[in-house]
Amino acid sequence: MDDLKTFLIDKVLTFESDTLLPETEKVLQQVRREKTNKPVIFVSSGTSSVIAGSEKTCSAIAAYIVDNEPAAELVHVGCTGPATYEPLVCIQIPGKNKLFFRNITEEKVEPLLNGVFHNDINEDDLAGQTGTKGFELWSGIPFMDELPFFARQKRVILGNCGCYDPESIEEYIARGGYRAYIKAIRHYTFEEVCDIVERSGLRGRSGGGYLTGLKWKHALNTSSNARYLICNAKESDPGAFTDRTILESDPHRLIEGIAIAAYAIGASNSIIFMRSGSEHAKNRLQKAIDRAREYGLFGHNIYSSGYNLDITIRVEPGAFVCGEETALINTLEGKRGMPQLKPPYPTTAGLFGKPTVINNVETLMNVPLIMQNGPEWFRTLGTERSPGTKVFAIAGKGRMSGVVEIEMGTTIRTILEDIADGIKEGKEFKAIQLGGVSGSFITAENLDIPIDYEDLKEKGIGMGAGGFVIIDENTCMVDLIRYYMEFIRNESCGKCIPCREGTGRMLEILESVIRKPLNEDSGTTLERFKGVMQLETIASVMKDTSLCGLGQTAPNPFISALKNFRDEFEEHIFDRKCRANICRGLRTFSIDVDKCTGCTACAARCPVNAIYGTRLQPFFIVEEKCIGCGICFDVCKFSAINVK
Amino acid sequence: MLFTIQVNNKKIKAEKGETILSALNRNGIIIPTLCRMKEFTPTGACRMCVVEVEGRDRLVTACSQPVEEWMKIKTHSPRVITARKTIVELLLSNHPDDCLYCDRNLNCELQRLAEELNIRERRIRGRKIKPRLDQSSPAIIRELSKCILCGRCVRVCEEVITATSLDFINKGRETHVGAAMDRDFNFSSCIHCGQCVLVCPTGALHEKHNITEVQEYLNKPEIIKVIQYSSMVVYGIAEELGMRYTREFDKILNTILRKIGFDKVYKTGTGTDVCITEIASQLSDKIVNKSDTPLYISACPAWVKYAEQFIPSLIPQLSTVKSPQQITGVLIKTLVADQLSVKPEEIFSVSATPCMAMKFEARRDGMMRKGISDVDSVLTVRELARLIRLYGIDTSNLEHEPADEPMAGRSSSAILAEVSGGLAEGVIRTYHYQKLKKEPDKQIFKKLRSGGNFREITVPVGETILKVAVVDGLTGLDKLRSSFASGKKYDLIEVMTCPGGCVHGAGLPFSPSKDEIKNRAKLVYQSDETEAINLPCKSPSLINLYERLLKENPDISDKKIFFTHFEKRNVLL
Amino acid sequence: MSTDLDIILKKYKQGKREDLIPLLQEIQDDLGYLSEEAIVKIGGFLGLSTTKIYGLATFYDRFRFLPSGKIQISICHGTSCFLNGSQSIINKIKEETGVLPGHTTRDGNFSYEVVSCMGGCCNGPVINVNGQYHTHVKAEQLPELIKRLKYIIEND
Ligand SMILES: Cc1cc2nc3c(=O)[nH]c(=O)nc-3n(C[C@H](O)[C@H](O)[C@H](O)COP(=O)(O)O)c2cc1C
Ligand code: SF4
Numbered sequence A: 001m002d003d004l005k006t007f008l009i010d011k012v013l014t015f016e017s018d019t020l021l022p023e024t025e026k027v028l029q030q031v032r033r034e035k036t037n038k039p040v041i042f043v044s045s046g047t048s049s050v051i052a053g054s055e056k057t058c059s060a061i062a063a064y065i066v067d068n069e070p071a072a073e074l075v076h077v078g079c080t081g082p083a084t085y086e087p088l089v090c091i092q093i094p095g096k097n098k099l100f101f102r103n104i105t106e107e108k109v110e111p112l113l114n115g116v117f118h119n120d121i122n123e124d125d126l127a128g129q130t131g132t133k134g135f136e137l138w139s140g141i142p143f144m145d146e147l148p149f150f151a152r153q154k155r156v157i158l159g160n161c162g163c164y165d166p167e168s169i170e171e172y173i174a175r176g177g178y179r180a181y182i183k184a185i186r187h188y189t190f191e192e193v194c195d196i197v198e199r200s201g202l203r204g205r206s207g208g209g210y211l212t213g214l215k216w217k218h219a220l221n222t223s224s225n226a227r228y229l230i231c232n233a234k235e236s237d238p239g240a241f242t243d244r245t246i247l248e249s250d251p252h253r254l255i256e257g258i259a260i261a262a263y264a265i266g267a268s269n270s271i272i273f274m275r276s277g278s279e280h281a282k283n284r285l286q287k288a289i290d291r292a293r294e295y296g297l298f299g300h301n302i303y304s305s306g307y308n309l310d311i312t313i314r315v316e317p318g319a320f321v322c323g324e325e326t327a328l329i330n331t332l333e334g335k336r337g338m339p340q341l342k343p344p345y346p347t348t349a350g351l352f353g354k355p356t357v358i359n360n361v362e363t364l365m366n367v368p369l370i371m372q373n374g375p376e377w378f379r380t381l382g383t384e385r386s387p388g389t390k391v392f393a394i395a396g397k398g399r400m401s402g403v404v405e406i407e408m409g410t411t412i413r414t415i416l417e418d419i420a421d422g423i424k425e426g427k428e429f430k431a432i433q434l435g436g437v438s439g440s441f442i443t444a445e446n447l448d449i450p451i452d453y454e455d456l457k458e459k460g461i462g463m464g465a466g467g468f469v470i471i472d473e474n475t476c477m478v479d480l481i482r483y484y485m486e487f488i489r490n491e492s493c494g495k496c497i498p499c500r501e502g503t504g505r506m507l508e509i510l511e512s513v514i515r516k517p518l519n520e521d522s523g524t525t526l527e528r529f530k531g532v533m534q535l536e537t538i539a540s541v542m543k544d545t546s547l548c549g550l551g552q553t554a555p556n557p558f559i560s561a562l563k564n565f566r567d568e569f570e571e572h573i574f575d576r577k578c579r580a581n582i583c584r585g586l587r588t589f590s591i592d593v594d595k596c597t598g599c600t601a602c603a604a605r606c607p608v609n610a611i612y613g614t615r616l617q618p619f620f621i622v623e624e625k626c627i628g629c630g631i632c633f634d635v636c637k638f639s640a641i642n643v644k
Numbered sequence B: 001m002l003f004t005i006q007v008n009n010k011k012i013k014a015e016k017g018e019t020i021l022s023a024l025n026r027n028g029i030i031i032p033t034l035c036r037m038k039e040f041t042p043t044g045a046c047r048m049c050v051v052e053v054e055g056r057d058r059l060v061t062a063c064s065q066p067v068e069e070w071m072k073i074k075t076h077s078p079r080v081i082t083a084r085k086t087i088v089e090l091l092l093s094n095h096p097d098d099c100l101y102c103d104r105n106l107n108c109e110l111q112r113l114a115e116e117l118n119i120r121e122r123r124i125r126g127r128k129i130k131p132r133l134d135q136s137s138p139a140i141i142r143e144l145s146k147c148i149l150c151g152r153c154v155r156v157c158e159e160v161i162t163a164t165s166l167d168f169i170n171k172g173r174e175t176h177v178g179a180a181m182d183r184d185f186n187f188s189s190c191i192h193c194g195q196c197v198l199v200c201p202t203g204a205l206h207e208k209h210n211i212t213e214v215q216e217y218l219n220k221p222e223i224i225k226v227i228q229y230s231s232m233v234v235y236g237i238a239e240e241l242g243m244r245y246t247r248e249f250d251k252i253l254n255t256i257l258r259k260i261g262f263d264k265v266y267k268t269g270t271g272t273d274v275c276i277t278e279i280a281s282q283l284s285d286k287i288v289n290k291s292d293t294p295l296y297i298s299a300c301p302a303w304v305k306y307a308e309q310f311i312p313s314l315i316p317q318l319s320t321v322k323s324p325q326q327i328t329g330v331l332i333k334t335l336v337a338d339q340l341s342v343k344p345e346e347i348f349s350v351s352a353t354p355c356m357a358m359k360f361e362a363r364r365d366g367m368m369r370k371g372i373s374d375v376d377s378v379l380t381v382r383e384l385a386r387l388i389r390l391y392g393i394d395t396s397n398l399e400h401e402p403a404d405e406p407m408a409g410r411s412s413s414a415i416l417a418e419v420s421g422g423l424a425e426g427v428i429r430t431y432h433y434q435k436l437k438k439e440p441d442k443q444i445f446k447k448l449r450s451g452g453n454f455r456e457i458t459v460p461v462g463e464t465i466l467k468v469a470v471v472d473g474l475t476g477l478d479k480l481r482s483s484f485a486s487g488k489k490y491d492l493i494e495v496m497t498c499p500g501g502c503v504h505g506a507g508l509p510f511s512p513s514k515d516e517i518k519n520r521a522k523l524v525y526q527s528d529e530t531e532a533i534n535l536p537c538k539s540p541s542l543i544n545l546y547e548r549l550l551k552e553n554p555d556i557s558d559k560k561i562f563f564t565h566f567e568k569r570n571v572l573l
Numbered sequence C: 001m002s003t004d005l006d007i008i009l010k011k012y013k014q015g016k017r018e019d020l021i022p023l024l025q026e027i028q029d030d031l032g033y034l035s036e037e038a039i040v041k042i043g044g045f046l047g048l049s050t051t052k053i054y055g056l057a058t059f060y061d062r063f064r065f066l067p068s069g070k071i072q073i074s075i076c077h078g079t080s081c082f083l084n085g086s087q088s089i090i091n092k093i094k095e096e097t098g099v100l101p102g103h104t105t106r107d108g109n110f111s112y113e114v115v116s117c118m119g120g121c122c123n124g125p126v127i128n129v130n131g132q133y134h135t136h137v138k139a140e141q142l143p144e145l146i147k148r149l150k151y152i153i154e155n156d
């Protein structure tokens, strides 16, 4: 092991020429498991795989290997992206292309491996093959990158994800890792690195799209005896899992990105600010950092460059808002995570009052690649104004879900129809929601907008950090808005009045729209209507006056939904109908006299005593009294209750 | 550097580095603020001060945004007014409709904003936070439902008082202001200085009211009702009742108090003179005994509690002399009771003060004799003004009446005690006079009267050189500490909790400006300048007390009643 | 317990304010919650007022001031899980346990919290019971699950 370390340091990391020696390449191929004479089984081991049961799959595979194929090796790799296929198992028979099998739960392991090792492959579980030059291909089996899910993607920053063991620094180095960093600290000045990144046109991927190189320069040009680089891995959005996937699948590239960024601004301290509850990702990252330290990539006078850098992980203690940069700084300083007034911006006075750059995980993932391939290469990707790629977490009602990467300029339709393969269960499409709790909706007529900061902005849509939620006809827009508002109401820090009080009031008004009051008369309709009138004022004042991005963007989903789905709101308000049949308060319940056995269970549980009847006779619901709570529906063992 | 900016289509001059708000105010343009406190860095919590700046997507807060040359500002455009109005309406939607019963009725910043913004309809409704009333503290009541979370109290308590007894608890709509572990206030490290009350814009924090209790006793014919008031009360009442202060105003106040129904009216100042005299003799003992440790003046009850809980090692160095209020109080319950031939429990003794902590002090263990408290009820200046209004007293044409002996007179040193450093000055004067039979040169005290939270002087008294330090506001303790660390020694140290001293007491009118406080101090210094009797030992009341009354009264001739004791407190720090 | 606390405190020799959150996190990991004793002690150690520490800790959702239940359930209420019906799971658990999220039942058996996206969106609603994930959860399954868990605790 130590031999390999010395070899990698001498022949790869500090090797001055860009092209490595042929004999070095040979060793690297081994490290990358390309030239191997034993079967290798790769199992993806990200959180989404674990949730789908990959741990059990792994134990089954390990047991199988012990019993049947002692020569075979089991490798945990990161996430390839298609969460729908989890647990995903990939098998490499020496000399042949890799084969991918989907949804391999533990009971499928034995038949699957029996098949593969005896040349009798079960096509049902097969996802596809990936080709490596000089390897024998499997006939009649599609290539993974031809599957619609992958074909329209451009996996650049996710290029390593799912391909290597994230806990192995050797493999990362064998894939070209850390060379850009060593080169930067040994051959470039701080300004030069900033310049390269600025020229690449890389923009912050957390949503705002601010030029990364420019931000770095602000910090670099503020004179100070200390500077900080913070990687914002808070990933607050309730529907997003891209950062976590990256952390779990390719921690080393992130660390390299952080190290280069830290160097660019002359920081000797870097911090990764992680979301809580991602133990798996945290452990991976910690291991990766420890390995990088062993390789001398952190510490004093790194690789004789005269540069010192340290890196620490800090886990956020649970507040959405502390993803906001000034709140994040407060959290790191041991204070309540409440946002602060800007100016001063963190690049002038950030952590402990020192110039601080805060960058998103995805932003930093681009950095090693830009340093490796040059800014011109980066500009060949994506559009003029938004070069590069963008990672999205596809969730919701699409047929496929998972983490995907597309080139900027790809249309939303491509993601929806090709990559996500349309809507599940043949349902009708309703909208795409970009940008999570602060994002807006994209309806059918806007599906051809290309993903590009400016194009989206023209339509009043924010790119967001990577949430891509597919919504079908079964979703009630009013209820969804209520959900977002409830989330934001709970997560408002409470510092400023418009956000603290405004989110609460907006939520209450929305709740009044989807609930049935105890007695409905014209007065309550009017009240409800007045409430809705207030919604728009409150929303615009919140946008106009809130202190931080949370409050400023909190009304976005509502404003966007009202614009696009006004009729649905009106139905709820005036007709008291929910077309998606979601809003429990607006449903009508009745008892089917033929099925009811008169067991009394429902009447006993109805909170408003709306159910009457005589024991062992059919019961009935007094509609005027019923508040639509649905308890009777849940308790009836004879399916005698109908919902409309 | 001055430059021009455009405001509401007119040009005004602005200075580089200042905020929009300061530029506007200097040019006579008023915009509402709520969370802002002068002399503190802005937090931007309330968003009341928003203005429209051309070229900005959103409104900006004038209290925090520095002016820039290119700015075109609108301060009262429809967009701005809607925003401000909606913000206040949002606050009101979560506010109890309690104005008529509220401590701050007609004197409330929120109420005033609602009025100024012409809010005439309840447009936004919704669930309100659960009311919570904390009456556990002997001095301060918290009505959490009236709190608008401006954070002023939190900042004052941490940054000015350094007790850090308050913070925000929870987040979002659950946020409220509270003490450690969200316990009631009596468990907390609050030292009852009341500075938080003084800055609170609403009725969320106010003093514990004792008016009803006082009124009740005023109706009891069998009880002797007495009141003592300190010099600052005289200024404070004039301010609070909107009357012009004159040197004779205390005589008018005496008349008013008697009209209300007090049988006897005394000056706390006599007690202050006692206090000064006794501390001076403790100082003298200390010098004679060549003791190395300083003597800390303990007249400020908030400071005493602070020391008891945060620096218990200091307790032995605290002067055991009671505060002026308590000395006057105990004299009433002993001497006066004897003179009037009544039992002490037949006297109801009220103290009117500018201080909130005295409500707490009056309840201390060491402030009782045989189960009878030295002072029965403490009223702030605001409460006393209320009582005066309640009795409908026409203040325009009143007789001048003297206060009652034996506590009718005081020296000007007693009035000086209302400003930080004044008590120390009085003690030095007295000590100097006792030793050399003359007052020290006034010039010596110049430095003691200057600004800053820590001041020190040396005073030669014959052979000895007195080293004196004044901690003006508890932030000065840090400087005292570093002074000690650098090897300095002091004989006498005065600590006052409220910056500036009792002229900044929390019982005085709300939200005083720095200028107002300075003006009060100026009046104090003027009195010292113009009054004839500067030394306690020259005040006829004190002479009468020491030379005759105490001696005639074997019960108290040992002066034990003037002393108390302090002990370590266990509170959640 | 106090000895554990001392061991943890020793690791933060410098005792700076920015250590406060990691310190609280570590103590909570160890103790399961933040006791008043711990908070007071940390205050003394870092020279911070208890008020400040309590104010900070209550800001963040992850800190708790009472021990969690023997069975700790996390319910994902991220966007995907919401679209797949996590609200009814939350309602059901509230009904079954009779306590609010973040609270523990009186017998000390159950506590639950609502979290956002656990990372298994396509398998939602997802819940996690003492570290074990359950996918595609339906509200109807919960009473049975809770009964089973109760049985396990009672026979432990
Ligand atoms: C309420 C709120 C939450 C945020 N959460 C995150 C987050 O979870 N992750 C993130 O990278 N940025 C988040 N941001 C944006 C950050 O403040 C900051 O702009 C970002 O980390 C900068 O990274 P970039 O320049 O690489 O895009 C949030 C902003 C707000 C207002
Ligand atoms: S907008 Fe909301 S989250 Fe941001 S500071 Fe104001 S209250 Fe806090």
Ligand code: SF4
Pocket (backbone or CB within 6 Å): A589, A605, A606, A607, A608, A609, A610, A611, A621, A625, A626, A627, A628, A629, A630, A631, A632, A633
């Ligand atoms: S839904 Fe059923 S249980 Fe609920 S109120 Fe109506 S009748 Fe009663």
Ligand code: SF4
Pocket (backbone or CB within 6 Å): A591, A595, A596, A597, A598, A599, A600, A601, A602, A603, A618, A619, A635, A636, A637, A638, A639, A640, A641
């Ligand atoms: S629970 Fe079902 S079967 Fe029983 S009385 Fe109600 S409707 Fe009838």
Ligand code: SF4
Pocket (backbone or CB within 6 Å): B095, B096, B097, B098, B099, B100, B102, B103, B104, B105, B106, B108, B109, B110, B111, B146, B202, B203, B204
């Ligand atoms: S605090 Fe002000 S607005 Fe509130 S009830 Fe009291 S007087 Fe009225």
Ligand code: SF4
Pocket (backbone or CB within 6 Å): B100
């Ligand atoms: S101000 Fe209006 S509400 Fe208040 S007492 Fe007068 S009439 Fe009544």
Ligand code: SF4
Pocket (backbone or CB within 6 Å): B140, B156, B157, B161, B163, B164, B165, B166, B189, B190, B191, B192, B193, B194, B195, B196, B197
């Ligand atoms: S009275 Fe003084 S010590 Fe007590 S909370 Fe208010 S400011 Fe703090």
Ligand code: SF4
Pocket (backbone or CB within 6 Å): B146, B147, B148, B149, B150, B151, B152, B153, B154, B177, B196, B199, B200, B201, B202, B204, B205
């Ligand atoms: S108690 Fe008063 S000063 Fe303190 S936050 Fe509330 S309203 Fe502001």
Ligand code: SF4
Pocket (backbone or CB within 6 Å): B192, B193, B299, B300, B301, B302, B303, B354, B355, B356, B357, B358, B496, B497, B498, B501, B502, B503, B504, B505, B506
């Ligand atoms: S300085 Fe005066 S007013 Fe302030 S607490 Fe002390 S004694 Fe009271």
Ligand code: FES
Pocket (backbone or CB within 6 Å): A044, A045, A046, A047, A048, A049, A078, A079, A080, A081, A082, A083, A084, A086, A088, A245, A402, A403
């Ligand atoms: S972990 Fe495998 S697809 Fe995400």
Ligand code: FES
Pocket (backbone or CB within 6 Å): B032, B033, B034, B035, B036, B042, B043, B044, B045, B046, B047, B048, B049, B050, B061, B062, B063, B064
């Ligand atoms: S006064 Fe400016 S934000 Fe409160």
Ligand code: FES
Pocket (backbone or CB within 6 Å): A238, A239, C076, C077, C078, C079, C080, C081, C082, C116, C117, C118, C119, C120, C121, C124, C125, C126
């Ligand atoms: S929303 Fe529940 S796992 Fe993602």
